[in-house]
Amino acid sequence: MIYLRSILTGILSAVVVAGLWIVATVVMPLLIPLLLSRGTGSGGIGAVSIGSGSILVAGLVGFVAGFYWQFRRLSNRRMPTR
Numbered sequence: 001m002i003y004l005r006s007i008l009t010g011i012l013s014a015v016v017v018a019g020l021w022i023v024a025t026v027v028m029p030l031l032i033p034l035l036l037s038r039g040t041g042s043g044g045i046g047a048v049s050i051g052s053g054s055i056l057v058a059g060l061v062g063f064v065a066g067f068y069w070q071f072r073r074l075s076n077r078r079m080p081t082r
Contacts, residue, residue: 002074010067017062025050
């Protein structure tokens with residue numbers, strides 16, 4: 001049961017981290033030139049290129065972090081204290 005809950009938490013955190021990575025690498029480079037162009041009155045342009053490799057790495061890091069956090073949390077709760 002510990003492993004199942006840890007895997008589910010890892011999958012959820014992988015999806016969240018990959019989503020945050022996509023937002024950070026796609027939305028921010030397009031939004032920053034737009035905001036700067038409004039302030040200065042000049043034209044702004046933004047271009048974005050994102051590969052599936054970086055999303056995969058972000059998801060893998062999220063999965064490992066979520067799995068480890070949940071596994072340690074559940075393992076410590078079930079260990080009897082002396």
